[in-house]
Amino acid sequence: MDKKKKFIKWLYSELPSLISGGVISEENARKIKTHYGEISEVNTGKLALAILSVTGALLIGGGIILLLAHNWESMTREYRAVISFIPLIISQILACYVMLKKRESAAWTESVATAWTVSVIACMSLICQTYNLGGDFNFFWFICIGLSLPAVYLLNSITACILCMAGIIFGLGYSRWENENPFYFWGLATATAPYICYSYHKYKNSMRNIYLSFAVIGFLTITAGMVSGNGLGVWVISFSSLFASIYLASVIIDNEKIPGWVFKYAGMTGIIIVSVILSFKTQWHFHSYRSYELLPYKELKAYIEYAYTGALLLFSIVFLFRLFVMKKYESLLWGLSGLVGVTAYVIDMLSETPEIPALMFSIFLAALGVLMLVRGFKLKSIFRMNWGIIIIALLILMRFFDSNIDFIVKGLVFMLIGIIILVFNLFLAKRIKAN
Amino acid sequence: MSKKILLIGVLAITAIAQILIPLSVISKWENVLKNGVQYKFKTAPVDPYDAFRGRYVALRFEQDKIKVNDEKKYYRKQNIFVTLDTDKDGYVKLSGADIVPPEVLYYLKAQVNWTNKKELHLDYALNRYYMNEHDAPKAEKAYWKNSRRENKNAYVTVRVLNGCGVIEKLYIDGKPVEEYIKK
Numbered sequence: 118m119d120k121k122k123k124f125i126k127w128l129y130s131e132l133p134s135l136i137s138g139g140v141i142s143e144e145n146a147r148k149i150k151t152h153y154g155e156i157s158e159v160n161t162g163k164l165a166l167a168i169l170s171v172t173g174a175l176l177i178g179g180g181i182i183l184l185l186a187h188n189w190e191s192m193t194r195e196y197r198a199v200i201s202f203i204p205l206i207i208s209q210i211l212a213c214y215v216m217l218k219k220r221e222s223a224a225w226t227e228s229v230a231t232a233w234t235v236s237v238i239a240c241m242s243l244i245c246q247t248y249n250l251g252g253d254f255n256f257f258w259f260i261c262i263g264l265s266l267p268a269v270y271l272l273n274s275i276t277a278c279i280l281c282m283a284g285i286i287f288g289l290g291y292s293r294w295e296n297e298n299p300f301y302f303w304g305l306a307t308a309t310a311p312y313i314c315y316s317y318h319k320y321k322n323s324m325r326n327i328y329l330s331f332a333v334i335g336f337l338t339i340t341a342g343m344v345s346g347n348g349l350g351v352w353v354i355s356f357s358s359l360f361a362s363i364y365l366a367s368v369i370i371d372n373e374k375i376p377g378w379v380f381k382y383a384g385m386t387g388i389i390i391v392s393v394i395l396s397f398k399t400q401w402h403f404h405s406y407r408s409y410e411l412l413p414y415k416e417l418k419a420y421i422e423y424a425y426t427g428a429l430l431l432f433s434i435v436f437l438f439r440l441f442v443m444k445k446y447e448s449l450l451w452g453l454s455g456l457v458g459v460t461a462y463v464i465d466m467l468s469e470t471p472e473i474p475a476l477m478f479s480i481f482l483a484a485l486g487v488l489m490l491v492r493g494f495k496l497k498s499i500f501r502m503n504w505g506i507i508i509i510a511l512l513i514l515m516r517f518f519d520s521n522i523d524f525i526v527k528g529l530v531f532m533l534i535g536i537i538i539l540v541f542n543l544f545l546a547k548r549i550k551a552n
Numbered sequence: 553m554s555k556k557i558l559l560i561g562v563l564a565i566t567a568i569a570q571i572l573i574p575l576s577v578i579s580k581w582e583n584v585l586k587n588g589v590q591y592k593f594k595t596a597p598v599d600p601y602d603a604f605r606g607r608y609v610a611l612r613f614e615q616d617k618i619k620v621n622d623e624k625k626y627y628r629k630q631n632i633f634v635t636l637d638t639d640k641d642g643y644v645k646l647s648g649a650d651i652v653p654p655e656v657l658y659y660l661k662a663q664v665n666w667t668n669k670k671e672l673h674l675d676y677a678l679n680r681y682y683m684n685e686h687d688a689p690k691a692e693k694a695y696w697k698n699s700r701r702e703n704k705n706a707y708v709t710v711r712v713l714n715g716c717g718v719i720e721k722l723y724i725d726g727k728p729v730e731e732y733i734k735k
Contacts (some may be wrong), residue, residue, distance in 0.1 A: 202571065205571070212567075247682075249718070271566065
């Protein structure tokens with residue numbers, strides 16, 4: 118727990134004696150609590166128990182299936198069909214027990230929900246094996262995930278939610294690989310959204326929301342990658358808008374607290390990576406419509422990509438506007454990534470000159486680096502200053518890769534930048550200590 | 553309390569759905585296996601690449617194409633219904649194809665894989681014969697040996713009813729594959 122949290126905890130423990138001593142009124146105590154908000158408690162004991170329970174549930178489920186599979190070949194078709202339901206029925210009975218008696222226990226809810234999800238998939242898989250079902254895997258997987266999804270809501274389980282999200286990613290990937298209709302899985306993804314919103318709303322600063330945040334960021338990044346590659350290079354817009362939206366959402370949620378913190382650093386890292394990639398002019402040579410004549414850019418899958426990109430861009434603009442209204446101007450520059458992406462894209466389309474959009478992203482990166490340095494100096498934060506130095510150093514190094522300079526010179530520049538970063542940090546550390 | 557009752561009600565509906573959906577699949581296939589007509593499909597070599605292989609024998613059939621008058625009205629992944637007949641050796645023969653189900657009981661639903669010179673190449677979704685991981689590689693080798701042009705000695709029995717087809721057994725050299733790999 119950091120110093121600020123410790124202080125707030127101490128302050129809250131002092132409030133009753135301050136009220137009884139007449140130092141502050143009850144109204145003032147309430148206002149103090151509203152101002153500082155809830156203290157996020159990360160209970161590592163409970164967390165470890167939940168993780169162990171989930172692992173145990175998975176091992177027991179796997180063990181049951183392996184035991185059943187041992188004599189599988191010698192059983193009749195009817196026996197096999199009946200046995201396929203056993204893990205599922207046990208999980209359903211356990212789910213009922215948890216709902217009635219153990220709803221507040223994270224270890225019980227998470228482990229039973231995991232076992233339930235796995236047993237639904239196992240039941241369907243065993244039946245399909247018994248009857249040699251091949252072919253329409255897309256539909257089979259949709260049924261499996263669709264039947265597993267209620268466990269998320271009924272047991273309020275984040276593990277089941279993450280498993281379903283992983284299943285949806287797998288389904289979307291398979292649909293893309295096999296050129297099948299992916300709409301079923303987008304429907305399932307939409308069905309998980311209310312639970313994610315509920316979890317963020319109800320368990321504001323909890324550990325479970327950190328896991329959920331990683332899963333949501335992973336899901337959005339992977340699906341953005343999955344839908345891309347069909348339309349006219351609009352991935353440039355989708356990825357720059359995606360990370361801008363993730364960063365801006367963190368500022369709106371309050372990025373000093375979890376899970377906003379996860380969104381903040383994921384967004385910043387994503388923006389830097391995408392901007393570095395797009396600061397190479399070769400990327401724009403490839404992305405321009407001249408290279409896309411052979412792609413299905415007028416087919417349904419391309420329209421899905423356009424819709425996904427449009428939605429992400431719209432989110433980033435709405436969030437940007439919200440930030441403007443909230444007067445959080447210092448965070449606006451990071452959030453401009455999506456708009457820089459769409460402007461660079463349009464300029465490249467119109468001018469067919471890849472140097473201009475690449476230069477735009479170089480300038481954007483330089484501005485981010487300078488902003489972080491200035492804010493770091495202002496707040497005396499070595500962490501922020503290092504972000505600034507790393508961004509500027511990355512920009513210089515990438516431009517070196519872009520040029521035809523000798524390897525020895527490139528190596529020397531690498532070392533020089535490393536030395537500058539170390540010396541700069543030593544200097545700052547001493548100065549801050551002296552102050 | 554009322555919230556708890558509601559949640560238990562939803563759980564009960566979910567549990568019933570989770571059992572009924574697989575049961576409906578079982579009852580449909582059991583009906584085909586009990587009341588369907590048996591056809592013998594001669595096997596063909598399979599494209600060796602499949603990411604999920606290991607616990608089943610991948611199947612392909614010789615009888616997976618049919619001549620049509622106008623191949624332009626068909627497209628990839630389109631559902632199609634084929635009527636079946638038997639040749640002089642007892643193997644299945646495709647007698648017709650249409651985009652609407654025929655008014656007979658014994659036809660098979662398929663998907664158009666691709667079209668070529670007034671010929672439709674079909675996918676029946678009957679492409680896996682599951683075995684345990686110990687036997688599946690041996691069975692696959694045997695399948696390969698007996699599905700080549702110079703040694704066509706493998707076939708699959710499929711029960712067919714109302715468009716649905718369920719694999720019964722894979723036979724190699726006249727024996728069920730489970731027996732064949734034990735010899």
